[in-house]
Amino acid sequence: MLEQIKLSCEKFSERNAFVIEGDSFTYKRFAEIISKIRSILEQEPSNKEQLIGVIESNDIETYCSIYACLFTGKAFVPLNPENPLERNLDILQQTEIKTILSARSNDKITALASASGVNMVYAKLLPESEINLQINQVPESTNAYILFTSGSTGVPKGVPLTRKNLFSFMEAFFALGYKVDEHDKFLQMFDLTFDLSLMCYIAPLCIGACVYPIPLEGIKYTHIYNVMDDEQITFTLMVPSILSYLRPYFEEINFEKVRYSLFCGEALYEDISKEWQKCIPNALVQNVYGPTEATIFCLTYDLSREPDKIKSVNGIVCIGKPMMNMDAIVVNEHNNPLVKGEKGELCLTGNQLTSGYWKNPEKNKEAFFTLTIDGSEKTFYRTGDLALQDEDGDFIFSGRIDNQVKIQGFRVELSEIEHHARAFAKQNQVAAVAYTNKIGNQQIHLFVEDYSGNIEEMENYLKVKLPQYMVPSSISTMKLFPLNVNGKVDKKALKLLL
Numbered sequence: 001m002l003e004q005i006k007l008s009c010e011k012f013s014e015r016n017a018f019v020i021e022g023d024s025f026t027y028k029r030f031a032e033i034i035s036k037i038r039s040i041l042e043q044e045p046s047n048k049e050q051l052i053g054v055i056e057s058n059d060i061e062t063y064c065s066i067y068a069c070l071f072t073g074k075a076f077v078p079l080n081p082e083n084p085l086e087r088n089l090d091i092l093q094q095t096e097i098k099t100i101l102s103a104r105s106n107d108k109i110t111a112l113a114s115a116s117g118v119n120m121v122y123a124k125l126l127p128e129s130e131i132n133l134q135i136n137q138v139p140e141s142t143n144a145y146i147l148f149t150s151g152s153t154g155v156p157k158g159v160p161l162t163r164k165n166l167f168s169f170m171e172a173f174f175a176l177g178y179k180v181d182e183h184d185k186f187l188q189m190f191d192l193t194f195d196l197s198l199m200c201y202i203a204p205l206c207i208g209a210c211v212y213p214i215p216l217e218g219i220k221y222t223h224i225y226n227v228m229d230d231e232q233i234t235f236t237l238m239v240p241s242i243l244s245y246l247r248p249y250f251e252e253i254n255f256e257k258v259r260y261s262l263f264c265g266e267a268l269y270e271d272i273s274k275e276w277q278k279c280i281p282n283a284l285v286q287n288v289y290g291p292t293e294a295t296i297f298c299l300t301y302d303l304s305r306e307p308d309k310i311k312s313v314n315g316i317v318c319i320g321k322p323m324m325n326m327d328a329i330v331v332n333e334h335n336n337p338l339v340k341g342e343k344g345e346l347c348l349t350g351n352q353l354t355s356g357y358w359k360n361p362e363k364n365k366e367a368f369f370t371l372t373i374d375g376s377e378k379t380f381y382r383t384g385d386l387a388l389q390d391e392d393g394d395f396i397f398s399g400r401i402d403n404q405v406k407i408q409g410f411r412v413e414l415s416e417i418e419h420h421a422r423a424f425a426k427q428n429q430v431a432a433v434a435y436t437n438k439i440g441n442q443q444i445h446l447f448v449e450d451y452s453g454n455i456e457e458m459e460n461y462l463k464v465k466l467p468q469y470m471v472p473s474s475i476s477t478m479k480l481f482p483l484n485v486n487g488k489v490d491k492k493a494l495k496l497l498l
Helices: 002-011 027-041 060-072 085-095 107-116 163-175 196-206 220-231 241-252 270-279 361-367 414-424 455-465 491-496
Strands: 016-020 023-026 051-055 075-079 099-102 119-122 143-149 157-162 185-188 210-213 235-238 260-263 284-289 299-302 326-331 344-350 368-373 376-389 395-400 404-407 410-413 430-436 442-449 474-478
Touching: 002 027, 002 060, 002 196, 016 027, 016 060, 023 027, 027 060, 051 060, 051 085, 060 075, 060 099, 060 143, 075 085, 085 107, 085 143, 085 157, 099 107, 107 119, 143 163, 157 163, 163 196, 185 196, 185 220, 196 210, 196 235, 220 241, 241 270, 270 284, 326 376, 361 368, 361 376, 395 414, 404 442, 410 414, 414 430, 414 442, 414 455, 430 491, 455 474
Parallel strands: 016 210, 051 075, 051 099, 075 143, 099 119, 185 210, 185 235, 235 260, 260 284, 442 474
Antiparallel strands: 016 023, 143 157, 284 299, 326 344, 344 376, 368 376, 376 395, 404 410, 430 442
């Protein structure tokens, strides 16, 4: 992977590697900035440090800081300065990071530096140096990065991914057969603390293509629309929620240059994906799946252009088959593999799988287990997702296990309620949330976005479609659903409204 990127810098030196908010940066300039940052990482005291913090900002220096870590054999830990100071301090404490790279300075970054006592290096202020893209050789088992995700206890849990994990993903990504080259333009819509961002800013550079990050401030879907339109983007990876915000503009959207449109991070609904296909007449729409623990994504499903040939259950598009060097099974509560057609927990194994959470043996015991398959012992990761495998070998996503709740003793999958509610609401965004009422009973509340119809009629419709115990006890509407930094519907924020 790094050899390919080094080759791109040499072969395509005058082509653009990044275009950030209208500013273009050639591969030569990209290499120059990497080189001046790596010179600091190879000096005392940073040269003895394995983990380096990188403050997120929409600057070329931020991306170059990440690559400087990779080229020198270090691991980067992205930090979002907009996150609560306490959260970032917890991450620094867990990782014992001593050096942080930042493209810019502001009050929040200064506060983080003061509170943590780390050495804050401002990349924009570093002196120029000769181009040095030498790849420091380190074992493949060396960490490439650590991402921190939300923990059930409120403490962020670290997911370390090795160079082997990352290189395996890139190998599998290109093995999918995308016909891309130096002329392609990749959208980058993600927070850098979200692992999907890595595909968007690493894969393009392996082939000499260009990365187009959207601005961090402002309305995300508006930026996506403008960048795709203005820059003639050819390759996109997005979270499905973005489509709901673009939907009002579908009739005027015609992104003829887009050739690949990938979705990941949430359930992709069949109805809106069919509509989106009309907006990108020359593109393959692909549903991809994978938790952070399995490096970016590891299952893929190509949506047919023939509407009746798209696989879905409860309106949710199939997540397909495992990529190269990965495998998936469905197990019951005793970790016993289930046969095709039986629903259980989706579990993953293979070269992209993390070896375990950062300094968290208790969580590792919960999330990982071993099975002997075909005479070989393999480690599996519990995704927490409900799924089944069909007769074609494709995996069908059926929602989260923690979204499978018990109401009056019956198991209820919230995705089924959402499916019928969306059908009645003419495909408006909906979210079913389970909560405990004042007397301790589990109940379901349904949120509907931007809906002006009759709520009582919706309730009557759901009574016809669903058993009594599955009908939401209450329904409310709101203009816009809250989204997290990565564009996903924030169900935790919705639940706080109850």
